[in-house]
Amino acid sequence: MTELPIRIDEEQCTKCTLCVQACPFDAISMEKKQFPYIDLEKCTLCGACVEACKFEAISIKEKAAAKAEDLDAYKDVWVFVEQHEGKINSVTYELLGEGRKLADDLGMDLCAVMLGSGVSDKADELTSRGADKVYLVDKPELEYFQDEPYARVPVKLVEDYKPNIFLCGATTIGRSLVSRVAVAAHVGLTADCTELAIDPETKQLLQTRPAFGGNIMATIISPNARPQMATVRHKVMKEAEPRAGRKGEVLIQEIAQDLLTSRTKRLKFVQEIESTVNIAEADIIVSGGRGLQKPENFSIVRELAEALGAGVGASRAAVDADWIPYSHQVGQTGKTVCPKLYIACGISGQIQHLAGMSSADVIVAINKDPDAPIFKVATYGIVGDLFEIVPMLTNEFRKILGN
Amino acid sequence: MHIIVCIKQVPDTTDVKIDPETNTLMREGVASIINPFDMYAIEESIRIKEKLGGKVTAISMGPPQAEAALREAISLGVDEGVLVCDRAFAGSDTWATSYTLAAALKKIGDYSIVLCGKQASDGDTAQVGPGIATHLDLPQITYVRKIEEIDEEKIVAERLLEEGYEIISSPLPCLLTVVKEINEPRLPSLKGKMAAKKAEIKKLGAEELQCEVPKIGLDGSPTKVVKIFTPPPRGGGEIFTDDPAAAVGTIAGKLKNVVLGANQ
Numbered sequence: 128m129t130e131l132p133i134r135i136d137e138e139q140c141t142k143c144t145l146c147v148q149a150c151p152f153d154a155i156s157m158e159k160k161q162f163p164y165i166d167l168e169k170c171t172l173c174g175a176c177v178e179a180c181k182f183e184a185i186s187i188k189e190k191a192a193a194k195a196e197d198l199d200a201y202k203d204v205w206v207f208v209e210q211h212e213g214k215i216n217s218v219t220y221e222l223l224g225e226g227r228k229l230a231d232d233l234g235m236d237l238c239a240v241m242l243g244s245g246v247s248d249k250a251d252e253l254t255s256r257g258a259d260k261v262y263l264v265d266k267p268e269l270e271y272f273q274d275e276p277y278a279r280v281p282v283k284l285v286e287d288y289k290p291n292i293f294l295c296g297a298t299t300i301g302r303s304l305v306s307r308v309a310v311a312a313h314v315g316l317t318a319d320c321t322e323l324a325i326d327p328e329t330k331q332l333l334q335t336r337p338a339f340g341g342n343i344m345a346t347i348i349s350p351n352a353r354p355q356m357a358t359v360r361h362k363v364m365k366e367a368e369p370r371a372g373r374k375g376e377v378l379i380q381e382i383a384q385d386l387l388t389s390r391t392k393r394l395k396f397v398q399e400i401e402s403t404v405n406i407a408e409a410d411i412i413v414s415g416g417r418g419l420q421k422p423e424n425f426s427i428v429r430e431l432a433e434a435l436g437a438g439v440g441a442s443r444a445a446v447d448a449d450w451i452p453y454s455h456q457v458g459q460t461g462k463t464v465c466p467k468l469y470i471a472c473g474i475s476g477q478i479q480h481l482a483g484m485s486s487a488d489v490i491v492a493i494n495k496d497p498d499a500p501i502f503k504v505a506t507y508g509i510v511g512d513l514f515e516i517v518p519m520l521t522n523e524f525r526k527i528l529g530n
Numbered sequence: 531m532h533i534i535v536c537i538k539q540v541p542d543t544t545d546v547k548i549d550p551e552t553n554t555l556m557r558e559g560v561a562s563i564i565n566p567f568d569m570y571a572i573e574e575s576i577r578i579k580e581k582l583g584g585k586v587t588a589i590s591m592g593p594p595q596a597e598a599a600l601r602e603a604i605s606l607g608v609d610e611g612v613l614v615c616d617r618a619f620a621g622s623d624t625w626a627t628s629y630t631l632a633a634a635l636k637k638i639g640d641y642s643i644v645l646c647g648k649q650a651s652d653g654d655t656a657q658v659g660p661g662i663a664t665h666l667d668l669p670q671i672t673y674v675r676k677i678e679e680i681d682e683e684k685i686v687a688e689r690l691l692e693e694g695y696e697i698i699s700s701p702l703p704c705l706l707t708v709v710k711e712i713n714e715p716r717l718p719s720l721k722g723k724m725a726a727k728k729a730e731i732k733k734l735g736a737e738e739l740q741c742e743v744p745k746i747g748l749d750g751s752p753t754k755v756v757k758i759f760t761p762p763p764r765g766g767g768e769i770f771t772d773d774p775a776a777a778v779g780t781i782a783g784k785l786k787n788v789v790l791g792a793n794q
Binding site: 132151167168169170171172173174175178187188211274275278298299300302303304306307309310311313314315316317318319333337338339340341342343344345346347348349350351352389390391392393394395396397398399405407408410411435436437453454456459460461463467468478479482485488489490491497502503504505506507508509510511512515516519520523524527528 | 541543566567593594595617620621623624625628629651652653654655656657658659660661663664665669670671672673675686689690691692693694695696697698699700701704709710711747748751752753754755756757758759760761764767768769770771774775777778779781782784785786788789790791792793
């Protein structure tokens with residue numbers, strides 16, 4: 128019989144039921160024996176009850192801690208550089224901004240890891256934005272993203288240089304490659320973090336992320352394995368600004384040829400014309416939903432978006448009705464976005480939609496139903512006819528922007 | 531062709547409501563469903579079978595009640611269900627989950643293609659699919675929105691990226707994660723429902739899978755949750771209910787700096 132991973136000390140427990148209320152997974156009940164009972168099929172060992180218990184009655188089996196000296200060998204904060212045809216994705220600058228703070232807190236160097244072909248002249252952009260070192264792997268085989276070599280190369284670099292923290296954007300490419308790196312390196316990986324910090328006592332990386340569509344937040348650590356790896360949600364962290372004259376070291380890496388092979392082959396890349404402003408990158412998004420009534424009416428949303436230089440988003444209802452392609456869908460089964468301004472036109476705000484946009488800085492909602500859930504998250508809301516209100520907004524913003 | 535589809539049972543978020551007083555999830559009576567993205571993976575696996583012949587095995591790691599998800603998959607046209615279930619798996623993070631599922635795939639063996647949804651709606655990590663591929667040393671194509679060609683030897687598929695899509699070929703076996711755009715899942719047939727009722731769900735535990743104990747469950751999970759909390763409610767919004775023209779003027783004025791900043 129294996130030892131139970133979580134247990135309640137009957138002597139300490141006062142049956143106060145704080146743990147029952149604290150459990151986010153509804154795994155604890157008082158039904159059996161008038162004593163808190165933990166349903167191990169539901170329990171995820173998240174520890175919320177341990178923290179809630181005022182009587183130290185609940186304990187979770189602790190793993191054997193790694194030897195401190197093993198972890199001490201791991202130094203520096205690494206950032207994976209995402210580039211497309213030599214253009215560095217802005218998520219990289221956000222990682223450099225956040226990585227700089229973490230590196231300073233730890234008294235370590237901030238390093239950028241760049242893979243590509245003919246990209247060596249881009250290293251300055253990274254050092255000017257705070258990287259102390261750039262590990263550069265410049266090979267024709269790395270001209271564009273391919274899952275296998277793009278995962279094997281960082282695995283090798285991690286082995287050779289032992290970073291303490293390794294961050295990557297929570298983008299399509301980032302998530303595809305970094306999941307492979309973490310498994311191969313046998314280390315922890317936390318997805319889609321919206322907050323990172325160093326624990327002042329343990330010096331561990333505290334990785335906070337939304338779960339259940341943003342309804343709960345979880346803070347996660349990787350206590351016994353290095354590097355501590357995380358992907359970071361785009362548009363949440365502040366970009367590092369370039370500083371003229373700031374220099375760093377560029378370390379050109381030679382990589383064994385067999386690590387650069389790929390079983391998958393990219394036959395073609397096609398830019399989608401429909402998504403001229405990529406909503407994952409957009410600072411402002413104007414979204415339309417069922418309230419638009421018919422596909423032609425999307426034009427008023429597009430006009431407002433155009434006036435604002437914004438991306439066009441949509442609710443699932445609008446996409447399912449074929450009013451607009453799936454690449455515009457915001458929400459749980461679409462994209463998670465985090466713009467500075469999100470304007471929801473005729474979107475009621477189902478929980479799945481809110482999951483995709485509720486971390487926007489400012490939310491403006493226009494809906495005729497005063498009870499629509501979107502108003503619960505809105506910074507500003509207007510109850511009324513969107514066909515009247517949206518064009519007025521377009522005019523006002525045109526005036527402000529002088530076009 | 532043997533196609534394996536990996537599915538997860540998740541709480542139905544359409545049922546999840548927030549308690550307005552405590553701002554916590556109200557989970558009472560929340561139904562369990564197949565992860566929405568996995569429904570597209572199931573549909574695609576059945577379409578491949580319909581095209582090339584063979585069989586589809588659905589596999590799920592979870593508590594005993596996840597058997598219901600496997601039966602639902604069978605009602606849709608999947609041939610067999612395998613439940614990877616053991617108390618020793620409790621507390622698994624994405625590393626341990628992908629290790630355990632990879633061990634189960636090895637045990638089942640003889641597959642040409644593995645399909646997963648792009649991510650699960652409860653954890654939203656998108657890490658388990660690529661994790662399984664790495665444990666099994668398989669090539670992968672993530673975020674697939676269309677399979678253009680598939681035969682016994684190879685596959686050509688479209689991967690959705692932020693700014694477009696790419697067309698990728700891969701030899702088989704290969705692992706795919708799929709997005710919603712790939713298909714429209716069918717409803718269960720009467721025959722499927724009968725089959726689901728009768729089907730025997732095979733169960734695999736840690737011993738059958740010959741898992742290395744330090745790599746499963748809590749011990750095999752490098753990450754640890756230290757705190758769970760509900761985000762502070764946004765609240766405090768200004769809602770205008772009359773005179774839309776005045777409201778538009780006020781809001782546009784307040785957003786002036788945001789709008790100018792974004793258009794620099």
